[in-house]
Amino acid sequence: MARLSEAVELRKQKKFSEARALLDEILKEDPLDSEANYQMGWTYDSSDQSRKASPFSKKSLELGLKEDRQGCYLALGSSLRACGEYQDSLLFLDRGLSEFPEDSALKMFRALTLYNLDRTKDSVTELLLLLTDEKSREAVLVYQRAIREYCQDIDKVF
DSSP: OHHHHHHHHHHHTTOHHHHHHHHHHHHHHOTTOHHHHHHHHHHHHHTTOHHHHHHHHHHHHHTTOOTTHHHHHHHHHHHHHHTTOHHHHHHHHHHHHHHSTTOHHHHHHHHHHHHHTTOHHHHHHHHHHHHTOTTHHHHHHHTHHHHHHHHHOTTOOO
16 A cells, blocks of 8 residues: 555656556556556546546446545546547546536536537536536636646547
């Protein structure tokens, strides 16, 4: 567990290569470690490697990740959307919302995915509902950087 904490700290310090190397060691020893898979996905995602992140995030959920399932669904849905895999993005965001129905961040990224699926009316409706909800403002602030980046080109695929 100490090595996993060390990998998380390395990711937070933006030492992505070092974090991945340590997580790779952990996963070689125990490929079924749901938390290590989640952290590997997060590390790839943090270093703008969404395509490499998704398999680890999916695996962590399949293995029964206990901690921060909401965050994993959000990261996975967002990564899949960024890669242009809109149907899969919607699938995982909907799964997340089935477990966490009040989560504004999941709703926000779901609305973005609906836009990419040419479901503009549904997308705008969900975004307007979020705008009128006091609790959703926190989610917007947490993901402000990502949202501003998407605003530059909402159709961009990474």
